[in-house]
Amino acid sequence: MNSRELETQARLQAQAELAERQQLSASGDPSIDTYRLVLRALRQPPAVQLPADFAARVAARVEGVEEKGSLEDWLVTLLMLGMAVVGFIYAQPVMASVFGQLRFDVPTLPWSWIGAAAASVGVAWAVDRGVMGRRGELGHRG
Amino acid sequence: MSEDEDLVKAVLARAPGAFERLVARHQKLVWHLVYRMVQHPEDARDLSQDVFLRVHERLHQYRFESALSTWIGRVAFSVASRHLQKKKLPMVEAPADDGDRSSPWEQVSDGFDLEAACADSELMQILASAIEKLPPLQRTLVTLYHLEELGIGEIATITGLPEGTIKNYLFRARSRLRQQLEIRMGVAA
Numbered sequence: 001m002n003s004r005e006l007e008t009q010a011r012l013q014a015q016a017e018l019a020e021r022q023q024l025s026a027s028g029d030p031s032i033d034t035y036r037l038v039l040r041a042l043r044q045p046p047a048v049q050l051p052a053d054f055a056a057r058v059a060a061r062v063e064g065v066e067e068k069g070s071l072e073d074w075l076v077t078l079l080m081l082g083m084a085v086v087g088f089i090y091a092q093p094v095m096a097s098v099f100g101q102l103r104f105d106v107p108t109l110p111w112s113w114i115g116a117a118a119a120s121v122g123v124a125w126a127v128d129r130g131v132m133g134r135r136g137e138l139g140h141r142g
Numbered sequence: 143m144s145e146d147e148d149l150v151k152a153v154l155a156r157a158p159g160a161f162e163r164l165v166a167r168h169q170k171l172v173w174h175l176v177y178r179m180v181q182h183p184e185d186a187r188d189l190s191q192d193v194f195l196r197v198h199e200r201l202h203q204y205r206f207e208s209a210l211s212t213w214i215g216r217v218a219f220s221v222a223s224r225h226l227q228k229k230k231l232p233m234v235e236a237p238a239d240d241g242d243r244s245s246p247w248e249q250v251s252d253g254f255d256l257e258a259a260c261a262d263s264e265l266m267q268i269l270a271s272a273i274e275k276l277p278p279l280q281r282t283l284v285t286l287y288h289l290e291e292l293g294i295g296e297i298a299t300i301t302g303l304p305e306g307t308i309k310n311y312l313f314r315a316r317s318r319l320r321q322q323l324e325i326r327m328g329v330a331a
Contacts, residue, residue: 009317026255034327038319041269042288048183050173050190058194059162065195 146210153201164210165194171211171290172218175300178285179222179278189225193218208299215292215300219282226278233279265323272322280315287312 016035019027026033051057149167152160172193177186196217204213226233273281279301286292286300287308298305 010313013313013316034320034323035316037265038269038316038323039288041266041273041319042284042316044266044270045170045174045289046177047270048177048186050169050187054169054190055162055165058165058191059159061191062161062195062198 147206150201150204150206150210153198161198164197168211168214169194171215174285174289175215175218175282176222178281179219180225181274181278181281185225189221190218193221196221209296212292212296212299215286215296216302219300219302222282232277234277265327268326269319269323272319276315276318280311283308283311284315 012031012035015027016032016039019032020036020039026036149160149164153164169190172190173186176189176193177183180186180189193214197214200217204210223233273284276284283297283301286297287294292300294305294308297303297308301308303311
């Protein structure tokens with residue numbers, strides 16, 4: 001198709017589309033009317049359709065998947081809980097004797113130095129917040 | 143858009159019957175798109191179901207930036223395209239088909255009667271089979287534009303194609319259908 005013919009065909013297609021939209025009667029020009037016939041055919045849905053209960057079936061399948069998923073989650077939780085209880089019962093005598101032998105000595109810490117370090121971090125954080133906040137405000141304005 | 147929003151919220155809140163309503167509202171678009179792309183009823187039915195399962199799975203990602211139908215259409219297009227890729231079926235064909243062949247338009251007689259032709263089931267059957275023979279992408283585009291009556295912008299969002307390309311494919315598809323129709327009519331005359 002050369003460019004002139006392309007232009008002609010584009011014009012005919014536009015005329016046919018307009019005539020179809022405005023539901024005009026046949027133009028009598030076979031070039032336009034055959035395009036109108038093509039447009040009517042294109043508006044026909046495919047002969048094969050989805051079954052009438054498609055939406056219900058898909059929804060049921062989704063619900064089935066969800067129910068199965070939640071049942072599986074519930075069973076896994078139950079299994080983990082059971083294993084934890086059995087493990088605790090089994091290990092309890094051993095753990096009791098191990099913990100009974102442990103002695104914890106709490107070390108003496110230099111509390112005044114820890115307090116000073118915490119205060120410094122706090123002040124630095126507050127200054128940083130203040131500066132960043134002001135930058136953010138300027139950024140919004142800019 | 144607010145209707146979409148209500149429906150999406152209801153589905154996400156697992157309101158009874160909400161997802162079925164969503165499927166019922168959009169199944170026609172999904173079916174037309176998927177069926178016209180894959181042209182195989184059983185595959186198309188399974189793929190349409192997959193589309194809605196994926197929609198259900200990802201609905202929380204829908205940001206209301208486009209109509210729900212457009213978003214679902216995109217999911218359907220991607221599912222059907224992947225199916226064609228898996229089966230190694232081409233979406234588009236080489237453009238050689240639109241080459242300089244002798245125009246058959248002169249063969250059509252001036253006595254062409256649009257209404258009679260439209261009522262002629264044989265002619266409509268010829269056109270239906272010609273539509274089926276279009277490449278999958280062109281079939282899908284003409285379906286979205288002429289049957290679903292979507293705008294070029296919406297089709298571009300669904301397919302990810304530029305608007306100019308879509309217009310070009312639509313033009314070529316209509317020209318090709320008309321050409322085929324007129325060849326058959328010329329033969330019949």
